Amino acid sequence: MNARSVARNLLSVLVLSTPLGSALAQQFIDTTFLDSQWTGFKLDDSTPDSDAVFSGIRGSGGNPGDCRVIAHNWQVVPEGVSVLFGHWKKSLPVEAAFFRRLHISFDVRCDSAPNVNAIGFGPLLVQSGRTFVAGGTTALAGSPWKNYQAELSANDWNEIGGGAKPDFSDSAEPIFFGFYSGNGGSGFTARLTASGRVDNFRVRALRSCPADLNNDGIVEDADFTIFVAAYDILDCAHPDMPGGCPADLNFDGSVEDQDFIVFVIAYNDLICP
Numbered sequence: 001m002n003a004r005s006v007a008r009n010l011l012s013v014l015v016l017s018t019p020l021g022s023a024l025a026q027q028f029i030d031t032t033f034l035d036s037q038w039t040g041f042k043l044d045d046s047t048p049d050s051d052a053v054f055s056g057i058r059g060s061g062g063n064p065g066d067c068r069v070i071a072h073n074w075q076v077v078p079e080g081v082s083v084l085f086g087h088w089k090k091s092l093p094v095e096a097a098f099f100r101r102l103h104i105s106f107d108v109r110c111d112s113a114p115n116v117n118a119i120g121f122g123p124l125l126v127q128s129g130r131t132f133v134a135g136g137t138t139a140l141a142g143s144p145w146k147n148y149q150a151e152l153s154a155n156d157w158n159e160i161g162g163g164a165k166p167d168f169s170d171s172a173e174p175i176f177f178g179f180y181s182g183n184g185g186s187g188f189t190a191r192l193t194a195s196g197r198v199d200n201f202r203v204r205a206l207r208s209c210p211a212d213l214n215n216d217g218i219v220e221d222a223d224f225t226i227f228v229a230a231y232d233i234l235d236c237a238h239p240d241m242p243g244g245c246p247a248d249l250n251f252d253g254s255v256e257d258q259d260f261i262v263f264v265i266a267y268n269d270l271i272c273p
């Protein structure tokens, strides 16, 4: 008897009284970067006239398909400068409640950066009008696509222009996600440009109790009902699957036996840790 038939047998003895709820989104992925869904803004500019400019727009040549194509234009002086630009997905806030850590991943590359030879990239989040960034990576000009990924708790983020940390508590304001791109330079005087691309932007909200699909603090029959409905749909991309595919507990794109194993262990424990 495989796990699927076990689930069906268990389900047959449950009263199906709980409707499939709007379970919390657990993951989102953007591979196409529609301009209507993304926006950009300048985060920092220490150039003499603060006249650094940037662009961010959907384009081809992604990894694969469409991506967000970015460009910087700024003035370098011998004393040194830094410029930082933010790009965030305005169409999809993620409720902060019930998660404790974030796993963020995206692909970057630098196409051109004369004299400075690289672009810096990293993760960004926006909450209650405040912008936070965390440690990133450097993409060298002309190098292949590079994957950035990190698992971040609230303390890993730093507010731009302030000392606050983002709020991941159960009563927190919604969070928007994105990335930053930046450049610097020192020791010479020049007006420089740099260009690059970003693709496959993914955020996973790692909750303290992922099998608690209705977020009431215990893993019980109501969660089982939600789980089994998702298990029957199977494919996270199916239009009937709840947004974010929260029952995909191992993040592989489908709700299958491996997820059931994770679920049953928590179901047996009942109380969330």
Ligand SMILES: [Ca+2]
Residues within 6 Å of the ligand: 031, 032, 062, 063, 064, 065, 066, 067, 199, 200
């Ligand atoms: Ca793409």
Ligand SMILES: [Ca+2]
Residues within 6 Å of the ligand: 212, 213, 214, 215, 216, 217, 218, 219, 220, 222, 223
């Ligand atoms: Ca529950």
Ligand SMILES: [Ca+2]
Residues within 6 Å of the ligand: 247, 248, 249, 250, 251, 252, 253, 254, 255, 256, 258, 259
């Ligand atoms: Ca799965």
